[in-house]
Amino acid sequence: MSIPTDLVNRYPWLPSLKVQYSEIADKQPSEFITDIFSRSNTKQISERVRLIFESAFNNLEDIPNPKGENLSIQVYLLLKILTYALNNKMITNRIANLYSKDAYSKMERDNSESDLYNICLDLDLEVKFYDPPIKYGNKMIKDHREKLETNFTIYYIDYLKLASNLRDDYRKLVHNSLQNGFVYIQNRNLMRLIQEYVRNKILTEETEDKASLKSFLDKAFKIQEFKELYDHILSIWAKKEDDFDFTFKFDITSKTDILKLFPPCVLEILKKAKEGQNLVHHERLFIVWFLLALDYPVEKVVDVFATLPDFDRDKTNYQVEYAKKKKYVPYQCSTLQSINLCMKEKYKDELCQDGYGSKELTERKKLKHPLSYIRIKQYRDEKLEEYLKNKAKREREDSQKQNE
Ligand code: SF4
Numbered sequence: 356m357s358i359p360t361d362l363v364n365r366y367p368w369l370p371s372l373k374v375q376y377s378e379i380a381d382k383q384p385s386e387f388i389t390d391i392f393s394r395s396n397t398k399q400i401s402e403r404v405r406l407i408f409e410s411a412f413n414n415l416e417d418i419p420n421p422k423g424e425n426l427s428i429q430v431y432l433l434l435k436i437l438t439y440a441l442n443n444k445m446i447t448n449r450i451a452n453l454y455s456k457d458a459y460s461k462m463e464r465d466n467s468e469s470d471l472y473n474i475c476l477d478l479d480l481e482v483k484f485y486d487p488p489i490k491y492g493n494k495m496i497k498d499h500r501e502k503l504e505t506n507f508t509i510y511y512i513d514y515l516k517l518a519s520n521l522r523d524d525y526r527k528l529v530h531n532s533l534q535n536g537f538v539y540i541q542n543r544n545l546m547r548l549i550q551e552y553v554r555n556k557i558l559t560e561e562t563e564d565k566a567s568l569k570s571f572l573d574k575a576f577k578i579q580e581f582k583e584l585y586d587h588i589l590s591i592w593a594k595k596e597d598d599f600d601f602t603f604k605f606d607i608t609s610k611t612d613i614l615k616l617f618p619p620c621v622l623e624i625l626k627k628a629k630e631g632q633n634l635v636h637h638e639r640l641f642i643v644w645f646l647l648a649l650d651y652p653v654e655k656v657v658d659v660f661a662t663l664p665d666f667d668r669d670k671t672n673y674q675v676e677y678a679k680k681k682k683y684v685p686y687q688c689s690t691l692q693s694i695n696l697c698m699k700e701k702y703k704d705e706l707c708q709d710g711y712g713s714k715e716l717t718e719r720k721k722l723k724h725p726l727s728y729i730r731i732k733q734y735r736d737e738k739l740e741e742y743l744k745n746k747a748k749r750e751r752e753d754s755q756k757q758n759e
Contacts, residue, residue: 358473365465366458367431368556369477376428384436385574391429392580401584403430404437408588411449412595414661416668418457435557440572440585442562446592448631452664455554462546468506471542474549480517481510482545483537491532491539507545508537517548547665554664613649616736618728619702620691621645631662637686637694643678644685648726653679687724706731 363371373380382390391400403426410418434454438447462471468486475482488504511533532539540548562568576582617625624642627634634642639660646656656675660666688707691697699707710719711731722728 358477362470362473362477364427365461366474367428368458368553369474370479371477372428379428379432384439384571387432388436388575388578388581391433392578396426397580400426400429400433401580404433404584405587407434407450407453408437408446409591411446411453412591414658415453416456416661416666417460418453435559436575437585437588438557439559439562440568440575441588441592442568443592445630446588447557447559449662451554451557452631452662452666454557455550455664456666458553459546459550462549463543468542471507471545475507475509475545478549478552480513482513483508489539491534503532503539503541505539505541507540507542508534509540509545509548511536511538514538514540514548517551551664613729616729616732618725619698619704619707620696620725622702623698624696625659628659628662631664633664634660637696640678640683641686641691641696643675644683645725647675647679647683648685649729685725688722691725 357374358369358371360375363369363375379387391397394400406420407418407430431454434450438450441447462474468484472482472484485506485508488506490502490504492503494501494503514531576585614622614625621642624634624638627638628642642659643656646659647653653672653675657668657671660671661668686694686696688697697707698704706728707722710721712718712720722731
């Protein structure tokens with residue numbers, strides 16, 4: 356079944372792009388680049404692509420100027436080529452997250468059940484469409500009962516395929532109404548699943564095949580405009596990359612970089628967040644409680660999640676505020692070990708592996724809590740600093756004596 360061409364123009368990640376625009380989609384990347392940069396609207400395409408990269412690097416949650424969508428097919432294909440060419444997992448994750456969030460916003464703005472249905476058909480999802488919507492249960496909100504209704508049900512296998520990387524509890528199959536193998540799904544939740552599909556379409560693994568990449572770049576760089584665009588993106592990334600060494604660099608001691616004091620289990624979660632990877636439920640809880648325990652400001656804790664694929668600022672802000680009010684205590688080491696979040700082996704961390712207290716391994720105390728890690732590291736750093744100061748002082752005094 357073919358879907359309206361207008362839908363492909365708006366949502367170029369749809370499989371029908373290959374059918375309806377085969378003359379563009381089937382081109383070799385270097386041919387496509389040559390073609391795109393010999394058009395009269397080259398400048399507009401480059402500007403749109405730059406804007407998307409800049410927005411992703413600035414952690415925006417939407418691509419500004421939604422009116423610039425008339426070039427969406429060229430922009431989408433160029434984005435895919437550039438993420439391949441740049442071959443940087445962090446950049447690709449950021450682009451995939453932003454572009455897919457934008458796809459969600461677009462579907463929400465369009466607010467068309469028939470378009471949503473056509474999108475599902477094109478993605479080969481087995482969905483049933485109900486007009487008028489069907490009722491399938493009730494939900495208690497505070498003390499009033501709200502009827503649940505939807506236009507869609509989706510076959511549970513397709514639901515699971517799309518939701519498998521989404522970590523929220525409420526997406527689990529057991530928390531959703533199911534009948535005859537079909538899951539009742541609210542329109543917004545269906546859009547969210549499609550957002551995840553779009554994100555996966557952009558995501559490409561960093562290529563190991565450096566020779567092919569080099570040969571592609573050699574050809575592509577002959578086109579001056581492409582080379583300029585590529586260089587521009589790399590230059591803004593180079594300026595931003597340092598900021599991403601955790602945007603939330605803060606100090607509790609004012610003289611020490613707190614990141615150097617963080618235990619491996621925390622560094623690992625921050626690294627994943629920095630790369631825009633999804634975090635499992637326990638990772639999210641732990642990092643929030645841990646940072647709040649160190650008096651991180653709420654907005655900084657929220658920023659940690661800004662790069663995640665399913666980030667929703669209002670929702671995250673509410674959850675972090677709630678956790679702060681409740682004063683939850685971060686998991687201790689034994690709990691983190693039992694849920695596979697302890698990273699002492701991976702990071703080969705001496706304090707985590709061997710404990711602390713005495714030179715004799717048999718007499719050493721075991722580390723019990725990630726917050727203790729910071730305290731001990733801080734203590735050791737202070738002692739080291741004191742030792743170095745005293746040593747320098749002694750050396751100065753000795754040399755003065757020798758000169759007398
Ligand atoms: S030993 Fe504790 S502090 Fe160290 S990585 Fe494991 S859980 Fe984290």
